[in-house]
Amino acid sequence: MAQYSRISGSVGLITLKSPPVNALSAVVRQGIVDTVEKALSDPKVKSVVICGQNGIFCGGADIKEFAGNMSGPPLVPIIHAIEAANKPMVAAIEGIALGGGLELALGCHYRVAHAKARLGLPEVTLGLLPAAGGSQRLPRLIGVPAALDLITTGRHVTAAEALQLGIVDQVTDHKTVDVAVKLALSVAGKPLDARRISTYLCPPLSALDPLFEEVMQKVRQRARGAIAPIACVQAVRAAAALPYAQGMEREKELMATLFTSGQARALQYSFFAQRAVSKWSTPSGARWDTSTPRPVHKVAVIGLGTMGRGIAVALAQAGLSVVTVEPQEKQLMEAKQAVSGMLERGAKKRGVAPPLNNITYNSNIQAVADVDLVIEAVFEDMALKKKVFQQLSVVCKPGTFLCTNTSALDVDQLASQTRTPELVVGMHFFAPANVMKLLEVVYGPRSSPQALATAMQLGKKIGKVSVAVGNCRGFVGNRMLKPYIEQAFFLLEEGATPELVDRALEEFGFSMGIFKVSDLSGLDVGWRVRKGDGLAEPRATGQSARIREGRRYSPLGDLLCEQGRFGQKTGRGWYQYSKPGGREPSSDPWFHSFLKEYRAKHGLVPRAIDHQEVLERCLYALINEGFRILEDGIAAGPEDIDVIYLFGYGWPSYRGGPMFYAGMVGLPKVLDRLEHYYQAHPDVPYLQPCTLLRRLVASGSPPVHKWREVIKKLHSQL
Ligand SMILES: CCC/C=C/C(=O)SCCNC(=O)CCNC(=O)[C@H](O)C(C)(C)COP(=O)([O-])OP(=O)([O-])OC[C@H]1O[C@@H](n2cnc3c(N)ncnc32)[C@H](O)[C@@H]1OP(=O)([O-])[O-]
Incomplete structure (x- = not known):
């Protein structure tokens, strides 16, 4: 709703009231219509201030409404009426003015912002464009280049930047409403004529066409298949080229295409999924709202390899006191230099002082005696990690949470090395840990709700999207990756090339195909794991070389590693590079003839493989494992899996994550194709459709937000 009052004798005050962010729901829009009418018809009122309750101006359109039938008065005529008003309208912006909220403010004749406010048009991140006049007014106000930047990226700006750009007229440290009044x-x-932005012409630019061409090219490259950023450029181009009324028509047309697109649905799903994962629960009944985290001020990081360094930087940047431990003096000194450099570069980017004093560097593990929480990040070796946990159990003060950054090992085995298994959880960061947003927080069977809540809270504090997951080999993300990689290897055996597989995945929206990623992260990583599992030893030729434990196995990756082809670091992998450490992959004739020989040796007759098969085999195998993870209760819901893939594995955001994507494709189709491929490859268990997928299809393939009900039923029957 919106509340109306008259203050200081002649100022009408309209307050938007719709917690938590005063989004422009149907009721709020109706409230604005009613209160503006009241203010304009009251002869005692000479000017009007619009503000929001609880220090928040407005978070924009109510995103929840997008999924249903929109009702209530539309926003565009409301903003037109405000702009056309014959009494000055002033927006008092506190907290945020985002999307429709900023568009509402742009309809006002004046804008005052609090110094701590943030403004932006983030519609593009929801698969939309600012279609309440934002794409037409902003370029008229601040010029085409700056408007393009804000509208195509959706980035928020501070009040200071908004003032500099000319979005607001005044910034204040005092009570914004008082200043606005x-x-x-x-x-x-x-x-008021000169204050109506819709009457402005865009500030002239000499080479408009080349500018738009250049921007469009850049945006296309960055968008990798997303349609909203392209539509945003087209809308701004209309602002530059057309009179306002025609520009608005174009804005409406473009919005209509976006609004009903699958991409917008996917991005809006992902917005709510991100928020849903913070409301975690576990199969044993622990929940986010009944578990109290303990405050964490001082954290230890054990091991200063690549991961440990990134974690230490992330913690220090969030203002935590960090105690690092690396037993070898030489490595410790090298790490100190590297960490300081990372902190300095990060601080320079943000225009703040580097938090160098937040970190101490130690070679003795006794230094962690008084920390609140430890993150172990030593080499991925169970025996070594066990030893560290035994030491931590002795050295740390009672009650210290002990976390491991393992990416796949059994958290419970580590917990059993300590006297306090209830205080042990996994904190699985993704490299580079100071950049990547994802954190898998892994609870073991004995982890206490408080330990889980504390790790989740710490993740939030350091700016991560944290997802609580159960304990199993590879947790959620890496467990699903295994069948995906396996299918890619099999496709090479059957006739595909790394180039073909990567192209199909990149056209789908991944920034890099699977073989390029493998070259980047190092083929030796997976080789070490397969060797550890007893899979990678050379076998006799013939069919048995491609069977392990009764299942189909491809030794291709092992064979490359045996040749010292570890990827970018050795200059050779699935592709070749100009030198070891080179970044630009190019097709490698050696690999192609090797593959030919390999197929001939194993009696494999290559066949034509198209992009569709690549996508179906790789992605449906991954999705099938996702369903198994839900079936096993390792992830609480499809949102958890999707958020993990969106933030940790480069899944294209406009496809909403693998489980949402399965729903978009249609669960019956996914089931049908898996059945088809399983029939063709009965020695590949990952292709066998799992029970939950069958159950969902049998229940009429409900939308993704209803899956939890089916999962619950399935669990109750097990
Ligand atoms: C023609 C029309 C054209 C206009 C289009 C638009 O305006 S498009 C819109 C353009 N606007 C945007 O894209 C802004 C989107 N919002 C944001 O970026 C952030 O929420 C924030 C910066 C406003 C606050 O961050 P924060 O970390 O402080 O808090 P938080 O993120 O945890 O959110 C708290 C609660 O508020 C909820 N909620 C929030 N916004 C909306 C909304 N618009 N709607 C509905 N709900 C919304 C959110 O779900 C959560 O609910 P829960 O889980 O408690 O039930």
Whole structure:
């Protein structure tokens, strides 16, 4: 709703009221219509201030409404009426003015912002464009280049930047409404023609066409298949080229295409999924709202390899006190230099002082005696990690949470090395840990709800999207990756090339195909794991070389590693590079003839494989494992899996994550194709459709937000 009052004698005050962010729901829009009418028809009112309750101006359109039938008055005529008003309208912006909220403010004749406010048009991140006049007013106000930047990226700007760009007229440290009222009093009765942004022409630019061409090219490259950023450029181009009314028509047309697109649905799903994962629960009944985290001020990081360094930087940047431990003096000194460099570069980017003093460097593990929480990040070796946990159990003060950054090992085995298994959880960061947003927080069977809540809270504090997951080999993300990689190897055996597989995945929206990623992260990583599992030893030729434990196995990756082809670091992998450490992959004739020989040796007759088969085999195998993870209760819901893939594995955001994507494709189709491929490859268990997928299809393939009900039923029957 919106509340109306008259203050200081002649100022009408309209307050938006719709917690938590005063989104423009149907009720709020109706409230604005009613209160603006009241203010304009009251002869005592000479000017009007619009603000939001609880220090928040407005978070934009109510995203929840997008999924249903929109009702209530539309926003565009409301903003037109405000702009056309014959009394000065002043927006008092506190907290945020985002999307429709900023568009509402742009309809006002004046804008005052609090110094701590943030403004932006983030519609593009929801698969939309600012279609309440934002794409037409902003370029008229601040010029085409700056508007393009804001609208195509959706980035928020500070009040200071908004002032510099000309989005707001005034920034204040005082009570924003008081300052806005003062301004409203001072401008009462003054002419308003020059304050109506829709009447402006975009500031002239000499080479408009080349500018748009250049921007479009850049945006296309960055968008990798997303349609909203392209539509945003087209809308701004209309602002630059057309009169306002025609520009608005174009804005409406473009929005209509976006609004009903699968991409917008996917991005809006992902917005709510991100928020849903913070409301975690476990099969044993622990929940986010009944578990109290303990405050964490001082954290230890054990091991300063690549992961440990990134974790230490992330913690220090969030203002935590960090105690690092690396037993070898030489490595410790090298790490100190590297970490300091990372902190300095990060601080320079953000224009702040580097938090160098937040970190201490130690070679003795005794230094962690008084920390609140430890993150172990030593080499991925169970025996070594066990030893560290035994030491931590002795050295740390009672009650210290002990976390491991393992990416796949059994958290419970580590917990059993300590006297306090209830205080042990996994904190699986993704490289580079100071950049990547994802954190898998892994609870073992004995982890206490408080330990889980504390790790989740710490993740939030350091800016991560944290997802609580159960304990199993590879947890959620890496467990699903296994069948995906396996299918890619099999496709090479059957006739595909790394180039073909990567192209199909990149056209789908991944920034890099699977073989390029493998070259980047190092083929030796997976080789070490397969060797550890007893899979990678050379076998006799013939069929048995391609069977392990009764299942189909491809030794291709092992064979490359045996040749010292570890990927980018050795200059050779699935592709070749100009030198060891080279970044630009190019097709490698050696690999192609090797593959030919390999197929001939194993009696494999290559066949034509198209992009569709690549996508179906790789992605449906991954999705099938996702369903198994839900079946096993390792992830609480499809949102958890999707958020993990969106933030940790480069899944294209406009496809909403693998489980959402399965729903978009249609669960019966996914089931049908898996059945088809399983029939063709009965020695590949990952292709066998799992029970939950069958159950969902049998229940009429409900939308993704209803899957939890089916999962619950399935669990109750097990
Ligand atoms: C023609 C029309 C054209 C206009 C289009 C638009 O305006 S498009 C819109 C353009 N606007 C945007 O894209 C802004 C989207 N919002 C944001 O970026 C952030 O939420 C924030 C910066 C506003 C606050 O961050 P924060 O970390 O402080 O808090 P938080 O993120 O945890 O959110 C708290 C709660 O508020 C909820 N909620 C929030 N916004 C909306 C909304 N618009 N709607 C509905 N709900 C919304 C959110 O779900 C959560 O609910 P829960 O889980 O408690 O039930």
